[in-house]
Amino acid sequence: MxxxxxxxxxxxxxxxxxxxxxxxxxxxxxxxxxxxxxxxxxxxxxxxxxxxxxxxxxxxxxxxxxxxxxxxxxxxxxxxxxxxxxxxxxxxxxxxxxxxxxxxxxxxxxxxxxxxxxxxxxxxxxxxxxxxxxxxxxxxxxxxxxxxxxxxxxxxxxxxxxxxxxxxxxxxxxxNAGEMKWSKLITNLLANASSAILDLTPAEIFSHPKLFKIETEQVREAVRVMSKLNYRVIDLPGTPVRLLSLLFHSIPEEIARRVAGKTLAAGRGGKMPSFHVDLYRGHRPLEVDYLNGAVVRFGERLGVATPVNLFLNEALLSIAERPLETNIYRKNPDRLIAVLSERVRLFS
Missing domain, CATH: 3.40.50.720 (NAD(P)-binding Rossmann-like Domain)
Structure with a gap:
């Protein structure tokens, strides 16, 4: 061919x-x-x-x-x-x-x-x-x-x-092309935008209870959008996406955090997620609006609330477009959690 x-x-x-x-x-x-x-x-x-x-x-x-x-x-x-x-x-x-x-x-x-x-x-x-x-x-x-x-x-x-x-x-x-592409999207979301915004490794994000909650909710929002589209989460070659989805839906949080740290974070080795790499190498634009932003656009079209994806998308786009804002959340998860809490009732 x-x-x-x-x-x-x-x-x-x-x-x-x-x-x-x-x-x-x-x-x-x-x-x-x-x-x-x-x-x-x-x-x-x-x-x-x-x-x-x-x-x-x-x-x-x-x-x-x-x-x-x-x-x-x-x-x-x-x-x-x-x-x-x-x-x-x-x-x-x-x-x-x-x-x-x-x-x-x-x-x-x-x-x-x-x-x-x-x-x-x-x-x-x-x-x-x-x-x-x-x-x-x-x-x-x-x-x-x-x-x-x-x-x-x-x-x-x-x-x-x-x-x-x-x-x-x-x-x-x-x-089913839609199920395939959306299932891959779920894997692209995890610890990607948050890693770039906070300048933290996936392991650091997954080990922090409130940051893990943010990761959990962005995945749940994406899955709810998929459900509205009548798409199932499916496994991809070498990638058990259904098990990954269950990790953020059906497993007790403390156990899920431990598993995520050992499997998802450890599986990356020392490599940082793509948004972090692009942001700190000065590559522009970033693809975040085509991942988190896509969840938001489809959610608006289908009547599914996606506030966590919206926040992560807006925050990272703002940082990418205004280099002086890079330090606004850098190494400061408490500040990010506080700002997000003003917009989303996520933490009890």
Missing amino acids: NYLIFGMGAIGTYIGGSLKLSGERVFYLERAEVARRFNQQPLVVEIDGKEQPFVPDMLSDSLEAILERYTVDVAVVAVKSFDTPAVASLLKPYCNQVSAVLSLQNGVENEEILAEFVGNERVLAGTLTSAVAKKETGRVVLEKKRGVGIAGDRPLSRKIVESFNRAGLNAKLFP
Whole structure:
């Protein structure tokens, strides 16, 4: 199969590299300066401690140039959610030359945006649960292999899964795209916004009773929105999301905190969540409005109250947009709890 990858970030490099190393054709669309640099050197995927260099069949800053030379079976969108409209508008004039557009992005709104530009019949939902880190542009490391979910409601779905599995990506078909994407969203919420706002590790957050309560409530809000959408929480490749949901719904809080500290936090190793990494490296914008913010937007549409997600979204967006506010809650959970308590009756 012929794959066009939008983005040489962690996901794009890992997916594209794995596919190329398995014998598929892979083309990358990137910024001009990146395309010039990497036309002179291979990209690298590190798996199980072994670096595996690969050379894409084409790396260009021109979509037209790629499509003049090759047909494309699948365009893989592996950019941050805030870049989705730009990718969609690039694809629009050429949509009849691309059989399927696969979104492997976090969030639950990207597919809808892509469909507005290229047609719903071409858009395919996907999700990556494997942990991949970007060492630098063009070099990534697979930290923990879990897998890939692919919605099974499009003509190419099964063929893509077979192709991904030949590449060792552990892909699985899911009959309900919404359940798959929302279940992944739950995993993205945990200790993500709060870690960036407070500059605390997930372990510190989960061990603090009131901060754990905040984490619990943001997950419960998301699950209530899912319920209104008639979506179930489902397990994803290598990720027991149903058990995770039960942790925040049915298990006594003290036990749940202990389990969260040992499993969720310990499972990250020393790696901080993505919002924390982006905030303190100065990357802007942040994706929080496409995760916590999405819970809020769907909640408003469906009549589900989501005050904790609203607070976390607004607080982190404000900090990201105004660097002088970075210290407003930094290492100060009591202040965050006090401000949130003025808006939400969460603590007895």
